[in-house]
Amino acid sequence: LPDGSSPLDLVGEHLRVFVAELTWHWAKQRGLSYDAAKEARQLEPNREDFANLFNAQTFEAAMVARGVACEACPRQWESSTKSGEWIPYEPDLSLRIDKAHEQKQPSISVRMGPKSWTYIIDFGKMVQRNPKTGQER
Numbered sequence: 001l002p003d004g005s006s007p008l009d010l011v012g013e014h015l016r017v018f019v020a021e022l023t024w025h026w027a028k029q030r031g032l033s034y035d036a037a038k039e040a041r042q043l044e045p046n047r048e049d050f051a052n053l054f055n056a057q058t059f060e061a062a063m064v065a066r067g068v069a070c071e072a073c074p075r076q077w078e079s080s081t082k083s084g085e086w087i088p089y090e091p092d093l094s095l096r097i098d099k100a101h102e103q104k105q106p107s108i109s110v111r112m113g114p115k116s117w118t119y120i121i122d123f124g125k126m127v128q129r130n131p132k133t134g135q136e137r
Contacts (some may be wrong), residue, residue: 018062022054022106077121080129080137097121 001013026049027037041050056130063069077094078086089097100108100121107122120129127136 014063014068015059018059019054022050022058025051026050082137 001009005013009030023037023041024034026032026041027034030037030040032040061070064071075098077089077096077097079089080086088094089112093112096110097108101123106124107120109118109120111118117129120131121127122129122136125136130135
């Protein structure tokens with residue numbers, strides 16, 4: 001997908017690939033070609049059989065296993081601004097920070113902001129540090 005694709009487009013693409021993978025798997029189990037399985041999965045009584053493989057639960061489990069989604073909502077990490085306001089990190093960055101924290105890493109280096117500034121998230125001190133200026137919040 002092109003850069004800047006919406007989350008909905010991203011999920012749709014993963015869903016398309018997941019259906020294709022399950023169709024291939026289902027075809028192999030039944031000795032069918034992929035093209036024959038694409039048609040057969042939509043006919044009775046195959047629809048219910050295919051739905052046992054392809055459903056919201058199996059799609060979610062596959063996305064969690066592939067690291068595309070997370071099983072439980074992680075903590076939302078935030079940073080304090082100069083004015084004392086708390087601003088949440090972007091979801092993907094917050095997830096990276098949370099994983100590093102869960103793995104007991106002492107810190108994590110991240111890039112963020114409009115100019116892709118580097119910051120160190122120090123879990124021991126629970127601060128965000130700009131390594132160039134040394135400023136901590």
